[in-house]
Amino acid sequence: MKYDDASWHYGSDNFPKDLSEEAGGTHIGMFVAWAVLSGLGSSQFEQDFTELVEKLKARQITPGAFFMAACDGKFTSSELNETGQEFTDDYFDMEAGEYIEDYEELLAEDVDSIYEIEDSWANYDLLKPVLDERLADWKEYAQES
Numbered sequence: 126m127k128y129d130d131a132s133w134h135y136g137s138d139n140f141p142k143d144l145s146e147e148a149g150g151t152h153i154g155m156f157v158a159w160a161v162l163s164g165l166g167s168s169q170f171e172q173d174f175t176e177l178v179e180k181l182k183a184r185q186i187t188p189g190a191f192f193m194a195a196c197d198g199k200f201t202s203s204e205l206n207e208t209g210q211e212f213t214d215d216y217f218d219m220e221a222g223e224y225i226e227d228y229e230e231l232l233a234e235d236v237d238s239i240y241e242i243e244d245s246w247a248n249y250d251l252l253k254p255v256l257d258e259r260l261a262d263w264k265e266y267a268q269e270s
Contacts, residue, residue, distance in 0.1 A: 126210075128217050129153045131198035134240065144240055147193055151244045152228050153200045154192030156217060158249065159256045161191075165209030170195075189244030212263050227255050 131150030134140055140149060158181055160166055171178050174195045180186040186194070195204075202210045217224045225239070231251050232242045242248060 126202040127199060128202070128213060129200045129219065131193065139238070141238060141240055146198075147189060147244070148240045150193050150198050151189040151242055152225070152239055153198075154187070154189035154244065155228070155249055155252055156213075156224060156256070157192045157196065157200055157204060158188030159253055160205060160209050160213070163257070163260065165205055165212065165260075167204060167206050167209070170204045184246055187244045187246065188249050211267075212260055215263060216259055223259065227259070228252065231255060 131146065131153060133149075135144075135146040135149030161171065161178060161181065166178075177186065177191055177195045181188070181191045192198070192200070202213075205213060216222045219225065228242075229239055232248050233239050236242055
């Protein structure tokens with residue numbers, strides 16, 4: 126299953142013409158990096174991209190750059206383990222999920238579009254606690270069901 130694709134964004138009329146194509150994947154990269162760093166990545170994905178994952182852990186590569194290099198701008202279920210897929214199905218869903226709302230609320234205050242949000246560890250660090258909380262809430266809800 127494909128959750129998102131940077132080309133869907135940089136290929137749209139809403140994408141600012143003065144930005145690089147990589148800016149179309151920053152919001153996706155933040156989530157994918159968090160998922161991998163939070164233990165939600167698939168073992169096969171982590172094996173296939175060991176060097177990039179190590180660079181990510183050491184913060185030698187930004188979340189967006191990691192995503193573009195490891196995933197070629199495409200976020201699919203193959204990057205995630207079963208728990209990661211189930212959480213992403215609920216939370217990352219572009220129509221019914223809350224990820225983009227959380228992303229915009231936290232990071233888009235001083236920009237005209239989400240594509241202008243900087244691919245940085247500072248922005249990741251602002252987003253991470255919210256993602257951690259959303260995952261914890263999801264797990265609690267899943268256990269009650």
